Amino acid sequence: MFNSKRFLIVLTVSMMVFMSGCSLPGLSGPSRNTIVIGTLGTSESQIMGNMVRLMIEHYTNLKVNTVNNLGSSTVQHQAMMNGDVDITATRYTGTDLAGALGMKPVKEPKKALEIVQREFQERYNQTWFDSYGFANSYAFTVTKELANKEHLRTVSDLEKHAPDLKLGVDNAWLKQKGDGYEGFSQKYGFEFGKTFPMQIGLVYQAAANGKMDVVLAYTTDGRIQSFDLKVLQDDKHFFPPYDTSLVARNEVLEEHPELKGKLQKLSGKIDTETMQSLNYEADGKKKEPSIVAKNFLEKHNYFE
Structure with missing residues (x-):
């Protein structure tokens, strides 16, 4: 026998399950007067996410939630598209040119920034802010002694x-097309004596203790x-630029017009050396990213 009440309950629950499946696990979307900031799992991203949060809390009456450890730029982008996240704190020009936009790398930093700013407005109705001032790019690195x-x-x-030099490098870069080892050799006209694929987190110690002569690191x-x-x-200028900015959904900037000027x-x-120092505070001195961010903003009076 057909039970209309039971049918409605089942239908409602099914719709709720379906709708929840459209968003990322653990994210339910921001409420009206709450801004949700998304960050990657890196100290850099979480430091900048906390700076964005503190700026909003300092200058507005809005509430702020932070979603940490989004797995990649792709996950960040999807969270923004779903409306689960209002602002992503660290987006990199070179990464999103190839990823979210599916375009070829651009070597000139200013041009790369202009492209992502234009394309994100047109395609995704999102504002890509001007760079914080630093770029987290690939960099060949040696000891100061050498x-x-x-x-x-x-x-x-x-x-x-x-x-005569040994190069320690992330294995993915050795095989990477375009801006990988093959492209580098063609651009610079030389190869290293030996290359050693390594996890990126190990290259710094390998250089410092003399096991590697040169390593491919990240500038910040x-x-x-x-x-x-x-x-x-x-x-x-072999490597594409990876200038770093925050990206915000336009709906949020329109609903809260006070945000844009304050976040700008x-x-x-923050130049590259400054970001390197801030990352060192978190990774080297083991300070919480939130404390690193707060100390920096207080030192600069929240750029008032």
């Missing part, structure tokens, strides 16, 4: 020593300071 001994300042300076990684390493200038205060305020 740099001083061999007068190494740029990547090109490695050429005459390359046959705090371990560069921790192990007293020197980043060599990419003088032939962060643009251009």
Whole structure:
């Protein structure tokens, strides 16, 4: 016998399950006067996420929730598209040019930023803010001792020593098309004597203890300071730019017009060396990213 009441209950529950399946696990979407910020699992992303949170709390009466440890730029982008997250704290031009936009790499930083800002407005109704001022890019790195001994300042300076040098590098980069090892060799015109695939987290220690002569690192990684390493200038501009910005959904900026101007205060305020130091505070000195962010903003009076 047909039970209309039972049918309605089953239908309602089924619809709830279906709707919940449209969003990321653990995210239920922001409420009206609450801003949700998404970050990656890195110290860098969480430091910047906390800066964004603190700026909003300092300048507005809005509530803020943070969703940490989103697994990748792809996950961040999907969370924004679903409306589960209002702001993603760290988006990188080179990453989203290839990923979210499916476009070819652009080597000129200003042009790359212009493209992502235009395309995110047109395709996704999102505002890509001007860069914080730092770029988290690939960088060939050596000990300061080796740099001083061999007068190494740029990547090109490695050429005459390359046959005798050991390169420690993330395995994925060795096989990467375009801006991987093959492309690098063609651009710079030399190869290293030996290459050793490694986990990225191990390259810094390997350089510091002399097991590797050169390692491919990230420019803002705090371990560069921790192990007293020197980043060599990419003088032939081989690597795509990875300038870093926050991205916000336009619906949120329209609903809360006070947000945009306050968040723009962060643009251009944090250069690569400063971000490296902030990451070192978290990764080297083991301070909570929220404390690192708060100390920095208080030092600069929230850029008032």
